[in-house]
Amino acid sequence: MDYTKYNKNWREISREFRRKMGDKCFDCGRIGTRKKPNVTDHEDGNKRNDSESNLRVRCPRCHLIKGIKSGEISPAQLPFKKKADIWRRIKCSLHLTETRTHMEQ
Numbered sequence: 001m002d003y004t005k006y007n008k009n010w011r012e013i014s015r016e017f018r019r020k021m022g023d024k025c026f027d028c029g030r031i032g033t034r035k036k037p038n039v040t041d042h043e044d045g046n047k048r049n050d051s052e053s054n055l056r057v058r059c060p061r062c063h064l065i066k067g068i069k070s071g072e073i074s075p076a077q078l079p080f081k082k083k084a085d086i087w088r089r090i091k092c093s094l095h096l097t098e099t100r101t102h103m104e105q
């Protein structure tokens with residue numbers, strides 16, 4: 001991870017925020033484990049905006065999905081095994097949005 005984009009005390013802020021929120025994923029409710037910990041995510045994508053209203057606890061998968069949707073992560077960077085599962089979920093939510101828009105017209 002490139003920590004130069006983060007504030008110096010980011011690791012402490014991140015740890016403290018997850019503790020405060022019960023380490024629960026904002027999107028799916030997954031609780032972080034020692035083996036696969038949750039992460040603290042910047043909602044607006046600005047890694048220096050550490051205000052609590054901009055922070056979200058996310059599990060690795062929801063973090064990845066959010067990153068891809070916002071364009072921060074390219075799907076090409078994903079390991080092959082993960083791709084299928086992640087794509088299914090993204091396509092699923094995109095499809096729902098498209099269908100909804102289509103029906104409203």
Ligand SMILES: [Zn+2]
Pocket residue numbers: 025026027028029030058059060061062063
């Ligand atoms: Zn999640």
